[in-house]
Amino acid sequence: MNINxxxxxxxxxxxxxxxxxxxxVWPPIIAALEARKKLIADGLAAADRGKHELELAxxxxxxxxxxxxxxAADIIAQAEKRSTQLxxxxxxxxxxxxxxxxxxxxxxxxxxxxxxxEALRGDVAALVVAGAGKVLRRExxxxxxxxxxxxxxxxx
Amino acid sequence: xxxxxxxxxxYIKHHLQxxxxxxxxxxxTRADGEVLExxxxxxxxxxxxxxxxxxxxxxxxxxxxxxxxxxxFLFLFSRAAKAASNGVPSxxxxxxxxxxxxxxxxxxxxxxxxxxxxxxxxxTIFVWIFLMNLMDLVPIDWIPLLASSLGLHFxxxxxxxxxxxxxxxxxxxxxxxxxxxxxxxxxxxxxxxLTLQPFGKFGLPANLFLEGVNLIAKPVSLxxxxxxxxxxxxxxxxLIALMGAAWAGASAGNAVLFGSQVLLSLGWGIFHILIVTxxxxxxxxxxxxxxxxxxxxxx
Numbered sequence: 001m002n003i004n005x006x007x008x009x010x011x012x013x014x015x016x017x018x019x020x021x022x023x024x025v026w027p028p029i030i031a032a033l034e035a036r037k038k039l040i041a042d043g044l045a046a047a048d049r050g051k052h053e054l055e056l057a058x059x060x061x062x063x064x065x066x067x068x069x070x071x072a073a074d075i076i077a078q079a080e081k082r083s084t085q086l087x088x089x090x091x092x093x094x095x096x097x098x099x100x101x102x103x104x105x106x107x108x109x110x111x112x113x114x115x116x117x118e119a120l121r122g123d124v125a126a127l128v129v130a131g132a133g134k135v136l137r138r139e140x141x142x143x144x145x146x147x148x149x150x151x152x153x154x155x156x
Numbered sequence: 157x158x159x160x161x162x163x164x165x166x167y168i169k170h171h172l173q174x175x176x177x178x179x180x181x182x183x184x185t186r187a188d189g190e191v192l193e194x195x196x197x198x199x200x201x202x203x204x205x206x207x208x209x210x211x212x213x214x215x216x217x218x219x220x221x222x223x224x225x226x227x228x229f230l231f232l233f234s235r236a237a238k239a240a241s242n243g244v245p246s247x248x249x250x251x252x253x254x255x256x257x258x259x260x261x262x263x264x265x266x267x268x269x270x271x272x273x274x275x276x277x278x279x280t281i282f283v284w285i286f287l288m289n290l291m292d293l294v295p296i297d298w299i300p301l302l303a304s305s306l307g308l309h310f311x312x313x314x315x316x317x318x319x320x321x322x323x324x325x326x327x328x329x330x331x332x333x334x335x336x337x338x339x340x341x342x343x344x345x346x347x348x349x350l351t352l353q354p355f356g357k358f359g360l361p362a363n364l365f366l367e368g369v370n371l372i373a374k375p376v377s378l379x380x381x382x383x384x385x386x387x388x389x390x391x392x393x394x395l396i397a398l399m400g401a402a403w404a405g406a407s408a409g410n411a412v413l414f415g416s417q418v419l420l421s422l423g424w425g426i427f428h429i430l431i432v433t434x435x436x437x438x439x440x441x442x443x444x445x446x447x448x449x450x451x452x453x454x455x
Binding site: 006008011024029038 | 176211218233242256257272275280284320
């Protein structure tokens with residue numbers, strides 16, 4: 001409990017400890033803390049920036065999506081228009097073709113009936129002649145009455 | 157208990173005596189009756205011898221323990237300082253950074269001027285005093301027993317129960333306060349602060365008396381507060397230890413005393429953890445405040 005030179009020894013030790021602390025302990029740790037603080041602040045700022053960019057990208061994406069939808073709708077509308085047009089054209093063509101075929105068929109039928117009528121006419125004439133011949137076998141001379149027969153044939 | 161023949165008074169006195177190394181004069185009669193033929197540098201064998209060594213003696217236990225603890229503090233912290241980086245801190249680095257941030261925020265809170273010395277000063281004070289106080293929690297007889305088995309008569313393990321240690325620090329702080337007061341305000345400013353307030357220049361003697369007391373009270377209260385708290389705590393540990401020391405064979409009364417010692421030293425130890433930290437913190441905070449006052453024009 002006596003005050004003695006220990007006092008001086010303690011004061012000197014204290015001074016040395018403080019000096020050491022000031023030179024080798026405090027600055028590097030505070031520097032590391034500051035550096036880490038900066039690192040974290042930078043990281044947070046980068047995260048903020050990233051978030052902002054993400055928002056922008058999302059906005060851009062939705063815009064693109066709307067655009068694409070619009071375009072797709074346009075294309076579909078165009079395609080529909082085009083298809084109705086094509087169908088219309090095909091219909092018209094088919095109708096024309098049909099008309100043409102009908103006309104051709106009609107013409108052929110006409111021709112055939114005409115030909116059949118011609119043949120019939122000949123056959124009837126021959127038949128009439130044959131019938132008349134049978135009736136008039138004796139009285140009628142085909143050569144003598146040829147002009148008459150011809151006149152009948154033409155009337156048929 | 158180190159000896160069966162010790163009385164309670166001797167036990168207490170033994171625990172409160174530092175291991176002192178100093179010079180005894182020629183013709184001095186030592187505690188064991190030996191008369192010195194020449195003046196000798198030696199370890200004191202009694203409180204009287206320690207006293208007779210005068211000022212130029214060293215409390216080897218105080219200096220030794222505080223040196224070891226200070227070296228431990230600086231070793232751990234400088235290792236952490238080397239390992240510190242802006243990456244993820246390891247356990248020790250993390251712990252050290254935690255303390256440093258705590259000190260840093262204390263300094264920022266109380267110290268308004270700029271001085272690179274104050275924060276390391278506060279850190280050293282806090283950790284060193286904390287470690288020295290912490291020695292109080294080592295069971296009271298272990299270190300003296302170990303010392304006496306090595307042939308040392310005394311060993312006081314808690315440096316802060318030696319006023320030399322607390323005054324050594326508080327006087328250093330006081331000198332820094334005076335130095336920075338003069339550096340910041342000039343000699344005239346410092347003297348003016350001591351003499352021209354609070355009553356103006358016509359109340360000069362009264363001013364000087366009041367401000368002088370104010371100034372001197374700083375180191376004295378700083379040292380005595382820490383010393384008083386730790387000394388009282390140590391004393392209570394000693395008194396608690398005496399209960400079990402009264403052991404005189406197995407009986408109900410002795411068993412109760414022994415049990416009380418265990419419980420009381422546990423309770424006081426837990427409470428003392430608070431005092432240990434609090435006293436280190438108070439010493440540090442007051443140092444910061446005094447340094448701040450030294451840097452201010454008016455207070």
